[in-house]
Amino acid sequence: xxxxxxNALIRDSIVKNWxxxxxxxxxxxxxxxxxxxxxxxxxxxxFESADVQPGDKVAICGKNSATWAALFLGCLAYGAVxxxxxxxxxxxxIHHLVNHSGAKLLFVDDTIWENLDETVMTELHGVFIIPAxxxxxxxxxxxxxxxxxxxxxxxxxYPYSFDKKDVVYYEDKPDQLxxxxxxxxxxxxxxxxxxxxxNMWSNxxxxxxxxxFLQAGQGVVNMLPLAHLYGLTxxxxxxxxxxxxxxxxxxxxxxxVILSAFAEVKPTLIITVPLILEKIIRNNVFPxxxxxxxxxxxxxxxxxxxxxxxxxxxxxxxxxxxxxxIIVGGAPLNxxxxxxxxxxxxxxxxxxxxTECAPLISYAPSYESRPRSVGKVVDRMEVRIDSPDPHKVPxxxxxxxxxxxxxxxxxxxxxxxxxxxDSGWMNTGDxxxxxxxxxxYISGRSKSMILGPxxxxxxxxxxxAKLNILPLVNESLVIDDGGQLVALIHPDxxxxxKENISDEELRKIMDENLETLNSQLPAYxxxxxxxxxxxxxxxxxxxxxxxxxxxx
Numbered sequence: 124x125x126x127x128x129x130n131a132l133i134r135d136s137i138v139k140n141w142x143x144x145x146x147x148x149x150x151x152x153x154x155x156x157x158x159x160x161x162x163x164x165x166x167x168x169x170f171e172s173a174d175v176q177p178g179d180k181v182a183i184c185g186k187n188s189a190t191w192a193a194l195f196l197g198c199l200a201y202g203a204v205x206x207x208x209x210x211x212x213x214x215x216x217i218h219h220l221v222n223h224s225g226a227k228l229l230f231v232d233d234t235i236w237e238n239l240d241e242t243v244m245t246e247l248h249g250v251f252i253i254p255a256x257x258x259x260x261x262x263x264x265x266x267x268x269x270x271x272x273x274x275x276x277x278x279x280x281y282p283y284s285f286d287k288k289d290v291v292y293y294e295d296k297p298d299q300l301x302x303x304x305x306x307x308x309x310x311x312x313x314x315x316x317x318x319x320x321x322n323m324w325s326n327x328x329x330x331x332x333x334x335x336f337l338q339a340g341q342g343v344v345n346m347l348p349l350a351h352l353y354g355l356t357x358x359x360x361x362x363x364x365x366x367x368x369x370x371x372x373x374x375x376x377x378x379x380v381i382l383s384a385f386a387e388v389k390p391t392l393i394i395t396v397p398l399i400l401e402k403i404i405r406n407n408v409f410p411x412x413x414x415x416x417x418x419x420x421x422x423x424x425x426x427x428x429x430x431x432x433x434x435x436x437x438x439x440x441x442x443x444x445x446x447x448x449i450i451v452g453g454a455p456l457n458x459x460x461x462x463x464x465x466x467x468x469x470x471x472x473x474x475x476x477x478t479e480c481a482p483l484i485s486y487a488p489s490y491e492s493r494p495r496s497v498g499k500v501v502d503r504m505e506v507r508i509d510s511p512d513p514h515k516v517p518x519x520x521x522x523x524x525x526x527x528x529x530x531x532x533x534x535x536x537x538x539x540x541x542x543x544x545d546s547g548w549m550n551t552g553d554x555x556x557x558x559x560x561x562x563x564y565i566s567g568r569s570k571s572m573i574l575g576p577x578x579x580x581x582x583x584x585x586x587x588a589k590l591n592i593l594p595l596v597n598e599s600l601v602i603d604d605g606g607q608l609v610a611l612i613h614p615d616x617x618x619x620x621k622e623n624i625s626d627e628e629l630r631k632i633m634d635e636n637l638e639t640l641n642s643q644l645p646a647y648x649x650x651x652x653x654x655x656x657x658x659x660x661x662x663x664x665x666x667x668x669x670x671x672x673x674x675x
């Protein structure tokens with residue numbers, strides 16, 4: 124394999140850590156590295172029997188689990204293109220993404236499968252239920268036969284034993300498609316990001332080289348969605364290639380569940396989104412600081428430092444006691460929480476990335492991190508600010524390098540919008556500045572994506588498109604208000620007036636609209652409440668709403 128082979132990193136880790144634990148569901152199944160290798164080998168038998176060739180698509184749609192992780196690694200090791208699909212998507216969206224990608228196999232949770240219709244997914248050769256890999260639908264007799272006799276088939280392929288010498292994987296090339304990751308949940312706006320083995324390798328290589336405090340055998344708590352690149356690359360593939368023991372939450376990642384997992388696993392590295400960290404600090408620390416005696420003592424010289432040291436120790440214990448660094452990404456951290464954590468010298472850093480970069484763009488170790496900065500550009504990448512004065516005047520953030528995607532699948536128009544020429548520069552859609560030392564500061568998003576509570580990407584335009592066709596809605600804007608989605612609605616007052624609809628009746632209609640809207644949305648993107656806007660939204664000359672005027 125070439126020296127930039129992702130599969131070589133995966134294979135080497137499996138062989139080196141053969142007898143140690145690799146993948147676990149907290150409170151459930153455990154796979155050693157050798158067990159993972161055996162499961163991958165069985166998956167490859169099933170792939171072959173389903174007529175899956177290297178380059179063919181395999182869709183995975185389920186909650187985070189040890190089996191999910193093994194499935195993804197199995198796709199890479201075979202040369203198949205993995206298509207991760209967020210398990211919270213509605214059935215029609217899953218149908219669309221399976222069809223749009225041209226997936227030949229679908230691995231899915233049983234609760235999701237109950238609502239799917241195989242007859243509308245015409246290119247599928249088979250459907251398996253996670254985690255037992257039960258074959259529930261097949262268009263290939265050979266696939267059915269192989270699954271029914273998988274242990275016998277495995278025995279034929281490895282008649283004497285299955286050991287390290289049998290861990291032989293597909294020879295990947297850096298420019299070869301590895302992942303098709305959909306950034307959108309709308310059939311009309313779907314963008315499948317084409318990521319190569321080289322994109323993934325560059326991200327994993329950076330983590331292996333720079334997060335050297337994380338060692339083989341140490342535990343990791345995986346709480347971010349594997350269907351997104353942040354959780355997939357940085358929090359799963361990277362520690363797997365390091366020989367770590369990955370623990371997947373089997374319940375909703377509430378602060379209580381997460382803190383319990385930290386106490387059990389005692390992680391060295393924690394990777395999360397702002398909301399999870401903010402909830403833990405707000406619920407467990409800030410109430411303590413608000414007590415009158417604590418407020419007084421924090422004003423006393425010398426005592427304040429001692430108290431802050433004790434508070435830091437208490438927080439470190441809450442995170443398991445072994446924490447070396449916590450990386451926050453996906454959205455800005457609450458300034459109040461960030462200021463407090465820097466004050467107590469908490470090992471915090473904020474990174475920056477996007478799906479199109481698989482996902483890393485910038486990072487700085489916690490001992491170098493700076494408030495409000497997202498670090499410096501990572502290895503094998505360049506950043507340029509499209510501004511007359513990149514140090515002071517915000518401009519579009521452009522990136523180029525080995526992390527940058529091939530383009531959008533079956534969507535040349537969208538590809539050309541972000542990569543308009545052959546220079547290799549891609550417009551991130553974000554605005555920012557870069558200081559003299561190379562630290563990047565995001566000043567605003569020209570894109571409007573909102574990060575969900577567990578790292579899900581929420582695209583407000585898609586929600587607005589559904590809302591705008593409901594009764595008496597003239598136009599709308601969906602915003603993030605403290606972690607809750609709020610719809611700003613400008614009703615069609617002209618029609619309401621003509622039909623003598625009272626204010627009370629109008630509000631009742633909007634209540635019904637909200638209920639109808641939420642019935643069409645995944646749980647993480649449901650709108651909590653709405654606010655009626657009396658006047659039309661301010662527009663640009665192109666008649667686009669000036670979103671920045673309405674952000675909280």
